[in-house]
Amino acid sequence: MHDYEPRPLRDQVDAIYRRDSRRVLATLIRLLGDFDRAEEALHDAFAAAVEQWRRDGVPQNPRAWLVSAGRFKAIDHLRRRARFNASLEQIAQQLELDAEEETEEYEGLEDDRLRLVFTCCHPALAADAQVALTLREVCDLRTEEIARAFLAQPATIAQRIVRAKQKIRDARIPYQVPEPTELPQRLASVLRVMYLVFNEGYAASSGESLTRGDLSAEAIRLGRQLLELLPEPEVMGLLALMLLQESRRAARTDAQGELVLLEHQDRSLWDRALIAEGRLLIGQAMASRRFGPYTLQAALAALHAEAADLPSTDWASMVELYDALLRMQPSPVVALNRSVALAMRDGPEAGLAAVDAILASGELADYHLAHATRADFCRRLGRNGEARAAYERALALTRLEPEQRFLEQRLRELD
Missing domain, CATH: 1.10.8 (Helicase, Ruva Protein; domain 3)
Known part of the structure; x- marks a missing residue:
């Protein structure tokens, strides 16, 4: 304006x-x-x-x-x-x-944004292009924000979006509701889109605020609509995961908007209604015996929700669930999260060995949370020189201001 x-x-x-x-x-x-x-x-x-x-x-x-x-x-x-x-x-x-x-009577999906999600996730488009285009057009994420979610360069993401639009135009991909028989083949991309949108809202990649509630709310809203349209176990699992994560939003920052780690969060602020809804969905997904990685991640979140505090969390079950998740969906980020659970179960040396192996592979060399995790293990082991170097590397990589202030505080504490 x-x-x-x-x-x-x-x-x-x-x-x-x-x-x-x-x-x-x-x-x-x-x-x-x-x-x-x-x-x-x-x-x-x-x-x-x-x-x-x-x-x-x-x-x-x-x-x-x-x-x-x-x-x-x-x-x-x-x-x-x-x-x-x-x-x-x-x-x-x-x-x-x-x-x-035109009349206002539409068949099938009632919300044009959900129609648009499925159009962007048309199988004629490359998988990464589907997600990038949906994040840009449906959720209004900037190219830089999408690049952070993909751990890619903004120019690469911009090219994907341009090519996807050209493909839709040249191939005359229709903007219409998929037939019921077509929905399952598009489901994986749609779920991935919702997951990335929610993550950007739950832990923003850059900016002044740690979270963006509008994006998380949008992902949950779309997840509810998708569950009505296609009540599949993994739709239940993803919605459960988002609800369980969202339940902790109020406790993740203090009154000044600063980051509060899980171990210091006031669990009385967690939304028990969202937790109950999420756990019910997990039970339904698990009972189907056709669940996938989103349901396993939701089960991990449920273990946190059920614990009175960090030490009483069932870390042994947590590691087992991460092992199952890695078998189902190998990922360096999942392996990084597993290293935290491993450190809680077996001690920081075990966690440090796991994160060092991940960093040695080079896959998360530019991921700030990998270096922040290593720094925390080193700090707990009294290896302050290594902790300082890792915190400084994480600080150089993060674009989120509350995380920058948190890492700066950790460096001051080392002094």
């Missing part, structure tokens, strides 16, 4: 953008049939809103107003450009005809 806009209007429009822009974009993509055209229409709609709402006031249904304005702005743009490309006039005529004939 421009600086000269009246503050109350700017605040209202900004709030509507944060709340509804992704919903509006998803609907515009469905209506206009093109990502880039829909994004341009979205920005045009909000620009028009600033002008008209200043005069007429904010409408009763701003989302519907923005969708309508964006659609007709797109038609106007197409007509202006039709002077140079006659085919655009045909597109404009068809969009206008669709607008006149």
